[in-house]
Amino acid sequence: MGEKINVKEIVTRRKKMLKKEVESLKNKGLVPKLAVILASDDEASKIYVGKKRKMCEELGVLQQEYILDESVTTDDVVNIVEKLNNDSTVNGILVQLPLFKHLDMDKILDSISYKKDVDGFHPLTLGKLFIGEHETFIPCTPKGIMTILDDINTEYEGKHAVIVGRSRIVGKPISQILLKRGATVTICHSKTQDISLYTKQADILVVAVGKPHIVTKDMVKKGAIVVDVGINRIDGKIIGDVDTENVLEVCSKITPVPGGVGITTVLSLLENVVQACKYQNKN
Numbered sequence: 406m407g408e409k410i411n412v413k414e415i416v417t418r419r420k421k422m423l424k425k426e427v428e429s430l431k432n433k434g435l436v437p438k439l440a441v442i443l444a445s446d447d448e449a450s451k452i453y454v455g456k457k458r459k460m461c462e463e464l465g466v467l468q469q470e471y472i473l474d475e476s477v478t479t480d481d482v483v484n485i486v487e488k489l490n491n492d493s494t495v496n497g498i499l500v501q502l503p504l505f506k507h508l509d510m511d512k513i514l515d516s517i518s519y520k521k522d523v524d525g526f527h528p529l530t531l532g533k534l535f536i537g538e539h540e541t542f543i544p545c546t547p548k549g550i551m552t553i554l555d556d557i558n559t560e561y562e563g564k565h566a567v568i569v570g571r572s573r574i575v576g577k578p579i580s581q582i583l584l585k586r587g588a589t590v591t592i593c594h595s596k597t598q599d600i601s602l603y604t605k606q607a608d609i610l611v612v613a614v615g616k617p618h619i620v621t622k623d624m625v626k627k628g629a630i631v632v633d634v635g636i637n638r639i640d641g642k643i644i645g646d647v648d649t650e651n652v653l654e655v656c657s658k659i660t661p662v663p664g665g666v667g668i669t670t671v672l673s674l675l676e677n678v679v680q681a682c683k684y685q686n687k688n
Contacts, residue, residue, distance in 0.1 A: 407631075407656040409649070412665045415556045416672050420464065423672070426679050427465045430688065437682040438467040439497045439523065439674075440489045444477055444508060450501050456671050457499070464675055469495075479509040483516045490518040496685055497523030497678040520685065523677035526573065535581050540684065542677045547579040549669030550611060550632050557658060559609065559630060562587035567607035569593045569600060569620065569646070575613040575634055583609070600624070610656075612646040622651040631659040634666050 427437060439461060443454050454470065461468040471485055482500070489495050498521045504510050519529040525544030533541035543551070554561075566588040570576040580590045588609065593600045595614075601624040604610055612620050613634035625631060635646025645662030652659060660666055682688070 407653045408658055409653070409661045410553060410557060410658050410665070412553060412660060412668060415553060416668050419552065419672055419676075420460075423676060423679060424464050430679070430682060431465065433686075433688065435682055435686055435688065436465075436467055437497075437678050438469070438495050439499060439678045440469050440471070440492075440495045442471045442473065442482060442485060442498070442500045444473040444482055444504050445501065446475070446505075447503055450503065453671075454501055457674060460671055460675055466675060466678055475505055477505070477508070479507075479512055482508060482513050486513065486516045490516075490521060493685075495521065496681040497521050497674075499524050499674065521681060523674060523681055525578070525677070531573070531578065534578060537585060542680065543582065543673070544574060544578045545670045545673040545677065546575050546613075546634060546666060547582055548673035548676070549666050550575075550579055550634070551582055552669050552673065553632065553660060553666065554609070554630070557630070561609075564588050564608040565591070565606050566609040566611065567591045567593065567603050568611045568613070569604065570611075570613035570634070572613065575611075579611055579613075614646055616646055617644050618646070618648040620647045620652065622648060622655055625652050625655050627655050628657045629655070631656045632666065633660050633662050636662060636667060 441454055458468055489498050498517050500513055514526050517527055519527045522530045523542055525542040530542055566583045568576050568580050571592050571594040576592060580592055584590050591603050593603050604624045605626050607626055607629050609630050611632045615635055617637040617639055631647055631652060633645035633647040637644050643663045649659060
């Protein structure tokens with residue numbers, strides 16, 4: 406029988422460490438600052454922005470918010486981003502996704518300076534990650550996944566990591582990070598035939614497709630570590646992409662949903678903001 410990883414405990418410890426880093430920067434006259442742009446009426450996005458605001462307050466990180474209505478244009482958002490790019494008091498810029506449907510997401514994200522791209526979505530940021538450059542930002546969800554895996558002393562070298570999902574937000578970046586750690590990586594996606602053929606080989610299984618319980622007990626190798634990135638709302642409940650309770654019978658460890666990767670994602674954002682403050686001030 407496997408066990409659910411206590412992600413809340415990991416986050417609590419990491420927050421204490423990060424708060425000390427923020428206090429150290431403040432002693433040098435530096436206050437990390439995050440600018441958040443919300444151009445959406447998506448309720449989940451509003452909740453996420455609220456969680457980020459709360460963690461900023463907890464850690465002593467400054468935050469300014471731009472809450473935009475549906476009349477906003479792509480150029481309006483780009484103009485705000487460009488002003489923030491040129492504001493030396495702002496260390497990180499986050500454009501909360503999804504955006505209003507009429508907005509050009511790529512144009513907006515690409516307008517963010519890679520030096521302030523704390524969400525890790527800019528092409529230059531991802532390019533630096535893919536070639537292995539150290540001074541770059543790791544996208545928040547993959548960074549959160551690695552925080553969990555590192556904390557439980559996961560072995561990577563020679564292990565087979567299988568990623569279900571090929572998104573720019575999770576699947577592609579986490580595959581590169583695990584490759585650099587020495588794992589053999591397989592990516593499965595919607596066009597993969599018989600996904601279970603690959604998931605059953607995984608020592609480390611990361612599932613990020615947004616389909617409830619797509620991974621079942623019979624698809625998991627005995628003793629595998631399973632990371633469930635999915636968040637699905639079904640009949641008022643939040644469940645993951647993995648059938649957790651049944652998969653626990655075969656895996657060694659699994660992240661819970663809720664209370665798993667989602668909370669490390671918010672923490673990772675703040676870690677990136679502090680990192681940006683250090684980069685920009687050579688600390």
